[in-house]
Amino acid sequence: MYPHSFLWHFLWLAPHVLQIFIAVIMFRRGLVREFPVFFIYTLFQIIEEGTLFVLDHSAAVSDYQYWYAHWVGLTISGALRFGIIWELCANVFRNYPGLRRLNRLAFRVATIVLLFLATTVAARAPEDGTYHIFSRIQVVDLSVNVMQSGLWLLLVGLSFYFGLSWRSFAYGIAFGLGIFATVALASEAARVWTGFVAGYAFDFVTMAAYNCCAVIWLTYLMAPERSLGALKELPENNLEQWNAELQRLLLQ
Amino acid sequence: MILSFSLVTVALAILLLLLYLEGVHRSPVSRMQDLTGRTRPVDIDAFRNLTDPKEDEFLRVNLCPREFRTIQRERARSAMDYLRNTTHNAVFLLRLGEVAAQSADPRIALAGKQLIESALRLRAYALLSRAQLYVPRDAIFLWQVGRQLSAS
Numbered sequence: 001m002y003p004h005s006f007l008w009h010f011l012w013l014a015p016h017v018l019q020i021f022i023a024v025i026m027f028r029r030g031l032v033r034e035f036p037v038f039f040i041y042t043l044f045q046i047i048e049e050g051t052l053f054v055l056d057h058s059a060a061v062s063d064y065q066y067w068y069a070h071w072v073g074l075t076i077s078g079a080l081r082f083g084i085i086w087e088l089c090a091n092v093f094r095n096y097p098g099l100r101r102l103n104r105l106a107f108r109v110a111t112i113v114l115l116f117l118a119t120t121v122a123a124r125a126p127e128d129g130t131y132h133i134f135s136r137i138q139v140v141d142l143s144v145n146v147m148q149s150g151l152w153l154l155l156v157g158l159s160f161y162f163g164l165s166w167r168s169f170a171y172g173i174a175f176g177l178g179i180f181a182t183v184a185l186a187s188e189a190a191r192v193w194t195g196f197v198a199g200y201a202f203d204f205v206t207m208a209a210y211n212c213c214a215v216i217w218l219t220y221l222m223a224p225e226r227s228l229g230a231l232k233e234l235p236e237n238n239l240e241q242w243n244a245e246l247q248r249l250l251l252q
Numbered sequence: 253m254i255l256s257f258s259l260v261t262v263a264l265a266i267l268l269l270l271l272y273l274e275g276v277h278r279s280p281v282s283r284m285q286d287l288t289g290r291t292r293p294v295d296i297d298a299f300r301n302l303t304d305p306k307e308d309e310f311l312r313v314n315l316c317p318r319e320f321r322t323i324q325r326e327r328a329r330s331a332m333d334y335l336r337n338t339t340h341n342a343v344f345l346l347r348l349g350e351v352a353a354q355s356a357d358p359r360i361a362l363a364g365k366q367l368i369e370s371a372l373r374l375r376a377y378a379l380l381s382r383a384q385l386y387v388p389r390d391a392i393f394l395w396q397v398g399r400q401l402s403a404s
Contacts, residue, residue, distance in 0.1 A: 095350070095353075095368075096368065096372060098368075098369050098372050098373065099372060099376075102376065149266055152266055153265065153266050153269070156266065156269050157269065160269060160272075161375065161379070162346075162372055162375050162376075163342070163343035163346050163347070163371075163375065165347065165350055178266055181266070182264070182266045186264070230351075230355065230356075231283070231284070231348065231351050231352045231355060231360060231364075232357075232360070233284070233360075234348060234349075234352055234360070234363050234364065234367060235284060235287060235345070235348065237345055237367070237370075238296060239342065239345065239367070239370035239371060239373075239374050240370055241296055242296060242338055242374055243370060243373050243374055243377060245296060245299060245300055245303075246374065246377035246378060246380075246381050247377060248303075249303050249381050249384060250377065250380055250381060250384060252303075252305055252384075
């Protein structure tokens, strides 16, 4: 494979070293039960990237073999990231039974629309003139990023509109993965349309974003949970009157 | 290339929303005192008047069509402002409801859960009501007339 610089190796390995700490802290604090998919994803990333690192430096492994291994890893980690979105949705909406149906409907519709959009993106993406498998990996990655970014946008948008509160670590996971999905989407889109040479520079951008992502997870994991104060009374409000008024307006 | 730019724009939108949420996440409301200076005044009677169909009908009969449309636009804008303020307040009440729902006192906990439900319902209704207020009444009226004509 290509002789990579020290910076390349650092950006590649550093987040996965941090992920070892994340996995250990999650296990110790009993967060595995609450975020099992994220825990599996963390472990998978450590193993996958460790394996790819060894394959990259082994003379016995050809380019094709490396890219096939990369492809398999990308597929599994992509599926796990979808799982994390689902896990966060369940975690955020658990305390709001009134929103469950709306949430389910919104996500079903969004998935169909995003699937259509991702297929369109994949169909229109050009070949970059390198190995076919390499070119297709970028396109599949871009399509997955389109879907994941869309679902992030929906999850964050819905919870933003309804003013839902997140547990600190759940928010940390969403914040970290949201930033990664955002940067990955932008850089994959630019890479697919600009070709392989410029694409090499985007690797640094994506890897740097993943480093930020791991730092965010670790920071949120180590920060103490916000303690809620004790209330002795609730304020007077006329929410029910407003609800009746808005219902009247909608039925007009 | 247009597709590429659209994707980058979507990515930036997500990033900005996440950064904004980070700010919101760091300003919690957990005590009654936290509401001071954060809620906005709302007048439900004024809102009721602004969205009353009888009032619309009265104005339609007594004003020329041009004046009526101008007044209706202003009424819709004012109703929208009230709606914005009340949904803004609902978020803070939702936060207090969440704190109350964790209370050891079952009475407070129940009241907290009810407050959460009411606040969420209000935000959901407000979303649909906004759409209703944005669509001019004339358009709805014309659509209804068109439907009746096609049915006959």
